[in-house]
Amino acid sequence: MIHSTAIIDSGAKLGKGVSVGPYTIIHANVIIGDDTQIGSHCELGVPSALSGGAPLVIGKSSLIRSHSVFYEGSEFGEKLSTGHRVTVREKTRAGDGFQIGTLGDIQGHCTIGDYVKFHSNVHIGQHSTIGNYVWIFPYVVLTNDPHPPSEVMMGVTIEDFAAIATMSIVLPGVTVKSGALVGAHSSVNRTVEPDTVVAGSPAKFICNTSDIKLKDGSGNSAYPWRKRFHRGYPEAAVAAWVAEFASA
Template identity: 60%
Template sequence: MTVHPTALVSPKAIIGKNVSIGAYSIIHDNVEIGENTIIGPYCELGVTNHLSEGEKLSIGPDSHIRSRCTFYEGSKFGNNLITGHSVTVREKTSAGKNFQIGTLSDIQGHCSIGDYVRTHSNVHIGQHSRVGNFVWIFPYVVLTNDPHPPSEIMQGVTIMDFAVIATMSVILPGAKISEGVFIGAQSCIGGETEADSFYAGSPAKKIGPASKIKLKDGIGEPAYPWRIHFKRGYPAEIIEQWNREQL
């Protein structure tokens, strides 16, 4: 373990092998960090409050948390977590492996997130959101949860596998974004969607099958399902599985 002289690391924290902790970072008691993880400067991990119910913050191995990130206790992340800068993650968030959180993004807690989820910068994920596997969420997207704010009622958003939410879209409380759905930029959408479809507008309406959107590469092949043509950043075994599905 490599700890910068200005960092504060609780002796009660469980720190794996080959972990690096940057300048002025604070690691509280109820934290477990997996091996080969990098914690940047000015981070705070394991912030306590009554909502965490004393549960541990667990960061999986081979992760990279960049500067000025804040994680509350009571959350669990799989291996290869990667963040941008100034990310906030509240309590009771569970995420699978290879989760990427963009700079200035905010996860409000009590959320479930699958494997290989990618969120870009300035994404807000409201409480009780449920996000599947291989989901893409682009900048300035907001997942809401209060059907008539302010109230004590929370209806979290559900986003299924392989869905894509484009820039500056708002997903309304209780909405279900089905598998393979593409939500166009600056859309506002509620209710339940049909799988592998394209929605756009405010309020968003179904435009048609997502497969009708063509790549702007001169060839004009379908852009969706995106895993037919986009493989970057995914392991060989996942790509092989996708290739078999297309046969």
């Protein structure tokens, strides 16, 4: 399960059934849950003065693909999944079922909820707060410096069930509220209200999410998306969503 070329510090704690690929380095201050798969050429638990001495904790049944780098001082729930060449800095906290696409970059000091999905090439600035069941699509950037370069950091907040479409930028201190949709190629410089659609640069209100119809000929509303899209989510969450909309 451990490739002969892997370098694993004796202080690292690996659970049962953990596999480690060729040329991967696991430092001392690392805890890896049972049945986790780690690909080749990864580096886990990179020492950092910014970690406060906290370990890197990877929950059980996770999948970390090749060339990914995680600093010490972060903690992830069960079933973390990454693409290739992911970088995650210290003091990132994420719940269960977190997905980070290829070339994802999380700059640390972030809080991320359960079953959040990042596509490839997503950049998350420090002090971002992301809720549960959020979708962030390719090349999205969450920023944090209102007048760069400076020592001021104003993290972005993305609430539950929101979706940020490809190549969008969310500016420092902005909140995207629950169930909102940010259209592709947008620059968001102010609060996005719940269950609304904004788009453009600067982003402006377009409509309510419930006004968007599925392009399948049914005429049904595309949003809230949890009413119709359940793939990859835990049974308990799906059951709650079904009950929510059955009584609506």
